[in-house]
Amino acid sequence: MSADASNLFGAVEAGGTKFVLAIGSGHDEIVAQTQIPTTTRDETLQRAIEWFQGQGGIAALGIASFGPVDLDPASPAWGFITDTPKPGWSQTDVAVRLGAALGCPVGLDTDVNGAAIGEYQHGAAKGCDVAIYVTVGTGIGGGATIGGETVKGSRHPEMGHVMLRRHPQDLDFAGACPVHGDCLEGLASGPAIKARWGTSLSDLAPDHVAHQIIADYLAQFCQTLIALYSPQRIILGGGSCRQPGCST
C-alpha cells in the first residue's frame, strides 16, 4: 500500500440495478467515482475490483449493500448477501471477496442502514439520537440509527414488510410482494403502483386517487415508526415521496 493509500477510502453503494463506486479521503473529497450496472454477481464484483485496483490502494472499503445481508461478525457467513430474491445473487460473498481482492478491511451494512449513517453524520439526521431513513422506490426499506449506531439485531430490520390497514379505496388489490402480498412494499412500491394503475406515480395526475392511497400507506408506516422508535427524524427518500400529489 502506498503512502497516499492510507488516506484514501473506498465506498460501494451496492444496489439491485447499479453499483456506485467511489474513492476519496471522505464523502466531501471524492477523487474518483463511477457506476456499473448490476449484472451477474461474478461480473459485477470483478468489475468493481478492477476499478478500485485501477485507482491505487485504499486503507479500507465501506459497502452499503442490498440484502438481505449477514451482518453478524461472529457468523461464518458474515459479509454474504444471503437469500435474496434477486436472481443469481443468493449466497454471494460480497464483502469477503472485495476485501480479499483489495487487501483491506471492510465495513459492511445494508443499503438503507448505510444511507441512515450518511444522513446521521452529514445530512438531515445530524445530531439526532434516533433517526430513521426510509426509501420508497422499486422496493421499500428503512434503516435506523440510535446513538449513531445502526440497528441490526438478529439480522437487520426489514421495515418495508410491515403490515398495514387497507385504504378503503384499495381493497381489491392482492399486493405485489412475493412473500407477503399486501405488506407495505406489496402495496406502495413502484411495481405495486404499476400493477394497479399501469404506470408510475409520476405519470399520474396529481389529483389521481393513487396519490392519496400511497400517501396514506406511507403515513401509516411513519406513524408506526413514531410509535415504535420515537424518532427525532424520519427521512423519506426515493422517487415516490417526491411526486407532487404525494410529497412529504
Next chain:
Amino acid sequence: MIRAQVATYAGSYFGVHADKIIVSSGLGTRSGIVGAFELAKKAVNVED
C-alpha cells in the same frame, strides 16, 4: 400529504410535530455513498 396524514394518525395522541420529524433527505441520492465512506472509516476506527 404524508405529513398531514401522519398528523391525523399520530398528532393528537403522541403530541408529534410531523412537520419537524418527517423530512426529505439532506443528501439526496448521495446518502448511500456518503454512508459507505463512513463504514470504511469505521472499519479502521477513523473518525471525522
